[in-house]
Amino acid sequence: xxxxxxxxxxxxxxxxxxxxxxxxxxxxxxxxxxxxxxxxxxxxxxxxxxxxxxxxxxxxxxxxxxxxxxxxxxxxxxxxxxxxxxxxxxxxxxxxxxxxxxxxxxxxxxxxxxxxxxxxxxxxxxxxxxxxxxxxxxxxxxxxxxxxxxxxxxxxxxxxxxxxxxxxxxxxxxxxxxxxxxxxxxxxxxxxxxxxxxxxxxxxxxxxxxxxxxxxxxxxxxxxxxxxxxxxxxxxxxxxxxxxxxxxxxxxxxxxxxxxxxxxxxxxxxxxxxxxxxxxxxxxxxxxxxxxxxxxxxxxxxxxxxxxxxxxxxxxxx
Amino acid sequence: xxxxxxxxxxxxxxxxxxxxxxxxxxxxxxxxxxxxxxxxxxxxxxxxxxxxxxxxxxxxxxxxxxxxxxxxxxxxxxxxxxxxxxxxxxxxxxxxxxxxxxxxxxxxxxxxxxxxxxxxxxxxxxxxxxxxxxxxxxxxxxxxxxxxxxxxxxxxxxxxxxxxxxxxxxxxxxxxxxxxxxxxxxxxxxxxxxxxxxxxxxxxxxxxxxxxxxxxxxxxxxxxxxxxxxxxxxxxxxxxxxxxxxxxxxxxxxxxxxxxxxxxxxxxxxxxxxxxxxxxxxxxxxxxxxxxxxxxxxxxxxxxxxxxxxxxxxxxxx
Numbered sequence: 001x002x003x004x005x006x007x008x009x010x011x012x013x014x015x016x017x018x019x020x021x022x023x024x025x026x027x028x029x030x031x032x033x034x035x036x037x038x039x040x041x042x043x044x045x046x047x048x049x050x051x052x053x054x055x056x057x058x059x060x061x062x063x064x065x066x067x068x069x070x071x072x073x074x075x076x077x078x079x080x081x082x083x084x085x086x087x088x089x090x091x092x093x094x095x096x097x098x099x100x101x102x103x104x105x106x107x108x109x110x111x112x113x114x115x116x117x118x119x120x121x122x123x124x125x126x127x128x129x130x131x132x133x134x135x136x137x138x139x140x141x142x143x144x145x146x147x148x149x150x151x152x153x154x155x156x157x158x159x160x161x162x163x164x165x166x167x168x169x170x171x172x173x174x175x176x177x178x179x180x181x182x183x184x185x186x187x188x189x190x191x192x193x194x195x196x197x198x199x200x201x202x203x204x205x206x207x208x209x210x211x212x213x214x215x216x217x218x219x220x221x222x223x224x225x226x227x228x229x230x231x232x233x234x235x236x237x238x239x240x241x242x243x244x245x246x247x248x249x250x251x252x253x254x255x256x257x258x259x260x261x262x263x264x265x266x267x268x269x270x271x272x273x274x275x276x277x278x279x280x281x282x283x284x285x286x287x288x289x290x291x292x293x294x295x296x297x298x299x300x301x302x303x304x305x306x307x308x309x310x311x312x313x314x315x316x317x318x
Numbered sequence: 319x320x321x322x323x324x325x326x327x328x329x330x331x332x333x334x335x336x337x338x339x340x341x342x343x344x345x346x347x348x349x350x351x352x353x354x355x356x357x358x359x360x361x362x363x364x365x366x367x368x369x370x371x372x373x374x375x376x377x378x379x380x381x382x383x384x385x386x387x388x389x390x391x392x393x394x395x396x397x398x399x400x401x402x403x404x405x406x407x408x409x410x411x412x413x414x415x416x417x418x419x420x421x422x423x424x425x426x427x428x429x430x431x432x433x434x435x436x437x438x439x440x441x442x443x444x445x446x447x448x449x450x451x452x453x454x455x456x457x458x459x460x461x462x463x464x465x466x467x468x469x470x471x472x473x474x475x476x477x478x479x480x481x482x483x484x485x486x487x488x489x490x491x492x493x494x495x496x497x498x499x500x501x502x503x504x505x506x507x508x509x510x511x512x513x514x515x516x517x518x519x520x521x522x523x524x525x526x527x528x529x530x531x532x533x534x535x536x537x538x539x540x541x542x543x544x545x546x547x548x549x550x551x552x553x554x555x556x557x558x559x560x561x562x563x564x565x566x567x568x569x570x571x572x573x574x575x576x577x578x579x580x581x582x583x584x585x586x587x588x589x590x591x592x593x594x595x596x597x598x599x600x601x602x603x604x605x606x607x608x609x610x611x612x613x614x615x616x617x618x619x620x621x622x623x624x625x626x627x628x629x630x631x632x633x634x635x636x
Contacts, residue, residue, distance in 0.1 A: 031363035036354040045349035048407035089366035129447015136454035
């Protein structure tokens with residue numbers, strides 16, 4: 001018999017093997033081998049991204065690859081963990097052009113350098129449906145220092161990194177519902193900035209990344225911590241482009257998804273530590289409200305002191 | 319705002335939270351936390367399964383869940399590793415009935431008990447396409463004891479566990495190309511038996527699981543180890559049902575996929591150790607040929623001593 005290999009193997013060799021990191025066995029085996037850093041806990045997270053749901057079919061493939069990596073890095077960042085490497089599955093229609101794989105892998109290669117991670121393993125298959133991707137990210141954290149959704153306490157401040165709402169507005173721009181000639185908002189939608197490296201362990205009492213919308217994700221912390229949350233809309237940091245969209249887009253900013261900023265509960269005594277850590281990383285942090293004893297509930301107070309009624313609590317991928 | 323959660327969260331709570339294992343944080347967080355077993359290496363593997371490619375759309379959902387778990391457990395078995403837990407992504411069309419999730423999760427629950435693993439985390443999303451699943455399995459192995467595709471040596475025997483070809487014949491039965499009133503072959507296609515627990519570390523010089531067909535997968539070991547392989551068709555263990563299919567199905571058995579048996583290179587001095595380990599686990603092992611110095615190439619010798627010409631080297635999911 002011939003030892004010629006089917007196209008799946010040449011795709012792997014050409015586009016994915018160059019991404020292989022230590023422990024990947026050069027992607028020539030069925031599984032990766034990894035010696036975990038001694039005395040550290042592992043942090044593991046997995047996300048799926050499907051064309052037509054999580055990205056647009058005509059998005060540049062390098063940005064799809066980078067976003068896939070970044071949304072998972074953002075989950076690690078929310079735990080205060082450092083990345084080790086990742087496994088990935090890629091299911092593509094048979095007529096996917098080779099240029100798509102070239103762009104997708106180039107984007108991954110670029111971000112692997114930026115974030116110091118390597119590909120450990122995974123799977124490539126065909127699909128009769130849209131491009132379907134999954135990525136499992138492995139990271140590590142000092143034992144007992146991982147940040148959770150639970151743990152916020154009465155009196156803690158509610159903090160966010162960066163600016164809120166750009167991702168949701170970027171989707172509105174990409175789908176023709178909003179105009180932004182600068183391209184900033186679409187850029188924020190397509191290429192989130194995971195806050196890995198921000199040392200929140202021992203600083204934040206609770207936290208998560210904002211992926212499904214600020215209001216909904218804050219609700220998760222409220223439920224997990226058994227607290228009520230009040231945020232002041234006027235304190236929520238908006239980019240100049242988000243402000244330019246006008247007040248009718250405020251609700252989208254507060255409930256839209258794809259921010260990938262960190263949402264943190266920080267005791268007053270540790271606010272200085274947070275500010276110092278953020279300044280050292282070049283990341284903006286803003287206090288937008290506080291947690292209070294009470295039934296789990298998120299209240300958004302407007303500039304007039306009245307609660308805003310939000311039509312939806314956030315974005316669901318269902 | 320209301321704290322009602324969208325359907326994604328109720329699905330997770332109802333069907334996936336009962337599967338959550340230690341370290342999963344009850345699936346209430348963005349990531350899992352796992353303290354790795356001290357002094358052990360981690361083994362990581364990921365596979366995707368897409369409806370219409372890897373399983374049939376009308377396959378019972380419990381068997382889909384169990385197969386997804388088992389194909390990944392089989393990759394761990396091929397390294398001689400023990401499973402720790404898994405992350406999973408589940409992308410389903412919006413009209414997927416709740417009964418599908420109930421069956422899928424029930425199948426996973428059943429096999430979690432059988433194989434001693436728990437769900438660590440993952441993601442559920444919708445898709446405009448077919449059901450798309452991915453699973454990343456984490457296991458552990460003693461340092462230096464993992465079995466690889468490379469490492470086979472001239473003179474080593476080629477061994478397989480169980481019987482070969484049942485999975486490919488089962489697919490033929492399921493698609494109406496072959497008859498098997500016993501249901502055995504379809505059962506082997508839908509529910510492979512991963513050989514986890516077979517202690518091949520220190521016994522096999524190389525190995526992998528047979529997922530893309532015996533001939534093609536043996537070619538992988540040949541290339542990785544720089545050796546030629548000769549197998550005798552008459553020695554390849556076939557089930558009674560595979561024999562009953564007749565000699566015209568032999569090539570399907572040798573080149574079809576979905577066996578999930580182990581394909582091992584074993585030095586003659588360790589054959590006794592392999593037989594003893596297999597007997598202790600209740601697993602049949604059979605010597606089907608040997609590795610020899612030479613250019614990487616798989617030769618299948620028929621009963622008449624002539625080489626068989628195989629039309630295809632194995633199954634590709636592309």
